[in-house]
Amino acid sequence: MKPTTVISFLGSTLDASKFGPSRWMKWRPSVGLCMHEDLRVDRFLMIHGSAHSRLAEYVSEDIASVSPETMVERHVIDFGDAWDFEEVYGKLLDFARSQPLDPDVEDYLIHITTGTHVAQICLFLLTEAHYLPGRLLQTQPRRGAPDAAGTWSVIDLDLSRYDSIATRFASESAESTSFLKSGIETRNAAFNTMIDEIEQVASRTRAPILLMGPTGAGKSQLARRIFELKKLKRQVSGQFVEVNCATLRGDSAMSALFGHKKGAFTGAAGDRPGLLRTADGGLLFLDEIGELGLDEQAMILRAIEDKRFLPVGADREAESEFQLIAGTNRDLARCVSDGTFREDLFARLNLWTFSLPGLSARREDIAPNLDYELDRHAQREGERVTFNKEARERYLAFAMSAEAQWQGNFRDLAASVTRMATFSPKGRIDSEVVATEITRLRRLWSGSTSIASKDNVISELLGENALANIDPFDRVQLAHVLETCRASRSLSEAGRTLFAASRTKRSSTNDADRLRKYLARFGVTWDMLGGG
Template structure:
């Protein structure tokens, strides 16, 4: 059963105008709606300005003369300025909100051919937002003016699921955007792919700060640059990409580097300096290792992010800079806030969109596609094409994807490894002998790192009574010494737990490294408060 049709539209003060018998020789959009033999309109909601009341009444009578079954409801809509977008939208919105729509009993068509361009746009937006629960109606005059020819009408449903071609274009555009963020690498890790999919939606729809966390070498800087390239291609940013490693900023020069200074602000300030925040105006500012910033710089940054303005060092006059902020850190900023080393208000401001980038050891399935990408990059830089032979590639991947491969430097370790292989390859081919030598090099590298983080200097007598220590097997003494060595190098209980359980935690649905470590220490009558290094973050209450 076809539902009754209700058309909502504006009176066309020019197109619907006409007097005398000659008016029937003209195409008038509103009257033409009821002239189609295949179309019955039960009700016409005709909005008009009060000064056009006479014209509205004439159009109503003409509609009724053609289609007596059509009910015409004239609705005056007072507008001081019909070209003021805010005023027109507000008036239409108020009318729509009080209108008794009954989608289950009537179908609604929004006529967008008449009215000012502003009115047409507002009607479109109200329909698109489903404040008007219907479809758009567009009418057009006949190609050749003939008496009684109503022209054409077309219905436009904004539900894009009905337009497979358009839907596919949107899907392709989103896939292309994700490819930009992944640098064209066909990554296979489900968690990372899900992260990229959400990040693509966030950065293309919002200018809010984004926080990227994760271990050194996980790709935070690279991802920030890809976000910039995506937004630049979408014409969402016009400025430059400015990258700052906050760990390199020290002392009085930190504020000057970021916020600029006035000539004479301090010894050595021989001229004005704009600062990197001003250089990022209209673009993207990536603050890597933001946790290394001093508290004073954090306060200045918070003002710059919230108000888009700040004072350069030594200046009484504020300057402006409107930039997109992406921050990166390998630290646990929540723990830094608890320790008083990071401002809670700044953390709250940059933590709206926070993403934890997994290390390479947690993305072993992505090693193979990254190999091809790194080889292509090496070829572009070195000017010669290099490839693994099949046996050598399988040999390399067996090691790279095994637990033996530590990848402590994450993608930096992998990139360095492929650079060595491509440089040493003869005839553009990486063979098994070259791979064997590289794997030996990596094992030696990580073994040296293990020695650097050994139990040297750990005296168990500092924590355990002699009697308790004598009762322990050599195995337990060595294991406990290693655990305490890790605790002494860690800034928090959680960080120590992540280091110690770096493999088994990947197999667990729910991860609580801190609780596992606390229970282990308790077996020996120890607590984190007793073994933590000076300056470490105490656990939350």
């Protein structure tokens, strides 16, 4: 059994008493915890100030008389102000680092009954951070008859040991992640894991967060939900400020972001605080941050690191304490290579980076999001619209198939639901309305697929050099094949979709092999596509 060491402050009030037999009728925490038969204290590290050296010697002698096996080590730490949190924590941290504490050799109990409230809090924090590698010890007088020993109990900071606390923490964490998902019961495992991580990051840090993903994937809504969650937890006092950086151009970008002084330029009729100062104490969401110019990027970097920036035309810097969430549909690493995005800003943003998948990559989440959009329509229009069973099944069959491209992601889904609800004045979406909407979506997606977007699909997978060696005639077909493969669960499923017409005219079909050979012409394998 390992020896036990107690680390404790001397109680200048609780441990004090008149010298004489009467002191053994009084509960004194430092002496009392060494009087228990079920708690052997081998070493007692007593912390006290110079002014209480006589009391420390007196208490040490009493400990020796009741527990001869206990070795008392007195450590003098003087505080200029015992209620100054920064000073007390700093000196106790130095003390902890100076001690040869080895939990493999000794068990440590950190006594938090004596000392000022500030000292007790600091001991708790140092124990929680493992600078003091032990468990917390509490003592208290026994109720009823006088008892010099009192009672003792150990607080284990491993909250998983406390079933009711662990259950409550798990429940509140689940509520927070559900809040970030707007209450939608999403089924995509990767997305749910990502939201769990975002909840932990958002709740525990004010560092910048980078949300990446295609347009319409929900970056703006997630940023706002993060703000609202932090506001519920009283972690922000300011407001949510959203900026679409794609709309900021030239001198107006500097003025909009950082503000300006009256007369700074033609048309500056008055002072303007700027969006960064408006976000003071709150959360600033810079959507499409990759669209900012290099000068604006440099000032944003300084504002993140120093919380200071210079408004246009000002000779004094302004301050703003905000948390930044940045959103982009660009590959910022590639932008850094191209020289259009600052490497130092990207490094600062890239601490907590989360990539939001598009709707086509989360087809199992279409059904719960469909219900969510119907609820939003009811709140917005004051009228509840629902599907009949056949219509819902037909719409979901199309929406979850490889044919549905969802190029605008959740924006496409929201618009689709709005159209169907609008054309269902009796409150029921039927099969005829669904059929019309499917036709509309097919026409919409076929007309919006440009050559440039097709080229992007290929270049993302094979690179610009490979793209340059593929004829334009082949690019359109190859891009469609790649998109279908990515939306399919297997090579066979993709083959059945792509060869749906010709396979009915063949006596034997091996769509997977046929597709595999086509992809091989361009150096593409199924594994390169992520396996569906």
